[in-house]
Amino acid sequence: MSPPDSVTSPDSYPVTNVNKVKRVHERGRYDKETVHAILDAALVCHIAYVIDGRPYCTPTSFWREGSHLYWHGSSASRMIRSQKEGVDVCLTVTHLDALVMARSGFHHSVNYRAVMAFGKAHVIDDPEEKLKLMDRFIDRIYPGRSKLIRQPNKQEFKATTMIGMEIEMASGKIRDKHVADEEEDYEGVPAWSALYPVRQVIGEPSDCARQLPGLTRPDEMSDFVPGARLDEVMSKTYRRTFG
């Protein structure tokens, strides 16, 4: 069953046979707020695309602006070449949140937040738009950094392809609960059962060995605290750059 507001509401992505969550369908989310929050908490996604009928799955960094997703690649890479003509892709983000050890194999699980976003990838040809996107790609991860670093030279600009995609369909899927066993197993199966949280954290920065004297971490990067969760840092930097 799709949620009642799935097709008509501007706050939700349309639900079709492509993006409808079928397995454990009550975990499915189509509202933009949830879908975007899962996307914006991620640095890395996995993109599926088809070349000569064969599927490929490539990890890469990406970001969202409105209902558009952007990523980049060397102009030489296979993925980008195949996407130049505007091809179907599925961009997936997954946050692993916990391991769940139940009393039967069937109820072992993981907690997670995931999004599958579907659309047609296209190359950003306009040089001004491309340059702007290259800056935002940096600022989205490190707020304000595009102003501090050297701008791309001609060769770098040419060697980089920026790819965009409008999200045509998307589904979020979330599991966020503890051990959930069959009623008779709680007493009937004497197996220690628990949930282990999992999180991705950032560590102590290691300065470049050739750091110029006197340079310190820019204030805009104050979210990068060692031990901070990467998903929380990414969500914060997203808001710093895109409001």
Next chain:
Amino acid sequence: MSPPDSVTSPDSYPVTNVNKVKRVHERGRYDKETVHAILDAALVCHIAYVIDGRPYCTPTSFWREGSHLYWHGSSASRMIRSQKEGVDVCLTVTHLDALVMARSGFHHSVNYRAVMAFGKAHVIDDPEEKLKLMDRFIDRIYPGRSKLIRQPNKQEFKATTMIGMEIEMASGKIRDKHVADEEEDYEGVPAWSALYPVRQVIGEPSDCARQLPGLTRPDEMSDFVPGARLDEVMSKTYRRTFG
């Protein structure tokens, strides 16, 4: 250029136009030792497959035995249905290891270990083999646990599909270095540059609220120490179960 031993050595996966690393090709690895180590350190992969010409990218848990990869799904799920006939898939694993902040956008990067594995997915039909795999799926993550929990009942067994795939081609790709800037930028660009390590860690276990009294964590799970890196725990549990 492919490594000299890529096609002839039994210790390496064959290099073809499908799996050859093209972008920053010096990061490519095809030797089984490296490819398998990256796979075995992961709990979750992303699988790309094609339905009606459209790519899908689904996250799921998996494991390796020799040159086979296995995963599971509800028999009802779209992915499994599409794979029943033996379809091409690309199974990708990515470990994010660091954020690398350089002095130009072009040299901003991440450290990572990734594998793309290509093959044809097929359903495990033999009931005995399927049952064995269901146990190993649990033990691969939690050594010895299949002996402690309730075995699948008829309904659970029927509702679960086990999928296998022989790795036909695979490529690993690793970036493991610090900031690497253009020579003139080290002195010419006054931007603080650093590497932030990133790691996925497990936290304090939270007992099931209905835990039977007297149960404690099994000895075989001694690798699950709060604060431990998930990739290291997964590598250890892999060796505990598969030697």
